[in-house]
Amino acid sequence: MGFNDICNTGLGLGLGCLGKQENFSHPRKKKKLSMRYDHFLPSLTLGSSDDACKAYVDDESVDLHRKASSVSEVSFFSSSSIKKNINFGGGEEVEFEKVCARVSDEEDGGSLRKKLRLSKPQSSILEDSFKENSTLNPKRKQALADQLNLRPRQVEVWFQNRRARTKLKQTEVDCELLKKCCETLTEENKRLQEELQQLKSWKLTASYCMQLPAATTLSMCPSCERVADGGEDPSMTTSIAFRIGMKSRFYDPLSSHASAACS
DNA sequence: TTTCTGTTACCGTTTACTTCA
C-alpha cells in the first residue's frame, strides 16, 4: 500500500505551526494561546479534496527517529498512521510520522489525536523507574525520554497516569477494607443487640429472684452459653452480667473476632 | 519587603482510541 493509496493525497502542502519551538515544552503556554498541542507541532499538511491527511514533521520526533535505540520498536500511532522515509533537501533521510486523520467533524479546528501504544520494553522500563520513584525531576524525565525515544511530555503524562492508577487501586483496596469492616461491625452490632435483649430479660428474672433470697440462681453467658453459678448473691449475677455487657461495648472488630462478651 | 507575572509540575476529569470478550 503506497503513500498515495492511503491518503489519496492532493496537492495542498502546508506548514503548520508558526509558533516557536520552545513553546512545545510549555504546555501552559499552549493553553493560554487557546491552541491544541498538535497545532504547535510544525507539520506538513498534505491536503486532499476529501480526506484530511496530515503529515507531521515534528522536529523532536525527527530527532528521535534519527537515534538508534534498543527500544525502538515504538508503536507510534499504531493503526492510523504509517511511517515513511523522505528526503529533505540535502538528501538526509528522515523518518517521520504521517498521520491520516479520519474524515470527521473534527476537521476544522478539531483535534487530531494520535494514540500511542507503548511497547512492552518501554512500559517495563517506565514501570521500573516508577518503582524506584513515582515522581519525576526534569533530569530523570529527559533521561527516560532519551532512553525510550519518547518526548519528555509523554514520559510526564505516563507518570501522571501511573500515579492515578496506583491511587485508584489503593482506593479500591481501602474500599474493600472498609466494606469488610462495615460488615463486621454490622454483625457485631446485631449480636450485641441480641445480647442486650437477653440481658434485659435476665434483669427481669434477677429482680424476680431477689424476691426469693433462698433460691439458687444460675447465670449463663449469652455469648458462650456457659452456665455459671450465680452464687449466693443474685444481685452479683446481675452486676456481672452488666459488666460483661459494658465490656463488649469496647470491642474492637478490627483487632479481634473473638467473642467480645467472653474474655 | 511586597506584589506581580511567568514557568513548571501536579491533579482530577474527560476524551479518544485500542483491545478483548
Place this chain on the structure above:
DNA sequence: GCTGAAGTAAACGGTAACAGA
C-alpha cells in the same frame, strides 16, 4: 463482523510553588 466494557495515552482546566522583575 459487531458491540460494549475495560484499559490507557493524551488533553484540558485548575491550582500551588517557585523564581525573577
